[in-house]
Amino acid sequence: MANWQQATVLSNHFWTDNLFSLKVELPPQNFIAGQFVKLGLDINDKRIQRAYSLVNPPNTSYAEFYLTNVADGLLSPKLAALQPGDSVQVSSPATGFFTLEEVPDGECLWLLSTGTGIGPFLSILGTDAPWQRFKHIVLVHAARFSADLSYQALIESMQQQHPAQLRYIPVVSREAYEQGLNGRIPQLIQQNELQKAANHTIDKHSQVMMCGNPDMIKECKTLLESMGLTKNLRRQPGQITVEQYW
Incomplete structure (x- = not known):
């Protein structure tokens, strides 16, 4: 209790x-x-x-x-x-297993979020662990409108501290947006647009964490598995770690 x-x-x-x-x-x-x-x-x-x-x-x-x-x-x-x-x-105390301690090592850490699902990623990026463990980190935040892309000052300060490691990609689905990508994360992965924007591939050397809309998580998981990635389990480490946010 x-x-x-x-x-x-x-x-x-x-x-x-x-x-x-x-x-x-x-x-x-x-x-x-x-x-x-x-x-x-x-x-x-x-x-x-x-x-x-x-x-x-x-x-x-x-x-x-x-x-x-x-x-x-x-x-x-x-x-x-x-x-x-x-x-x-x-x-x-705080609880939950959506932590970097549960994620195997890899070349590139992909953090895919929608809406308020970016919250735990900001907490993770506020620690030393991701910067020490991963050569590249891609933070993706998807929202319906550009006004919903919160925490811009914090993210910008992280980019300034880690310019060679962190790539931030905002995604907007319901209005034209020139500062990032337009559409939904699953389709952008499928079309290779997200990978092009990040200048990194998503493969077995990647680790992908996802938090936010259940539909996004379900679609991305199915897509990533078709690309050869597997769900990360303690008994069988893989490349896909998810948090069912609601």
């Missing part, structure tokens, strides 16, 4: 009308980047809780979450309404 800690809201930043980042004050947490905790609020004498990945790297004095405000949701509208100084319950 999870333990609960009361955390104080530090900030609640809205990127768009529906996308927001909630930052809360917590003692440094010794979790593994890529893991998640639960956020909870007591509503009508009942604790409503949902699992959310941590965006921050381990051992910071805060916890950060990248969320979608679902209009008819039981919890997210309440989280979206939180202001600095308000309280929220956070479960402890």
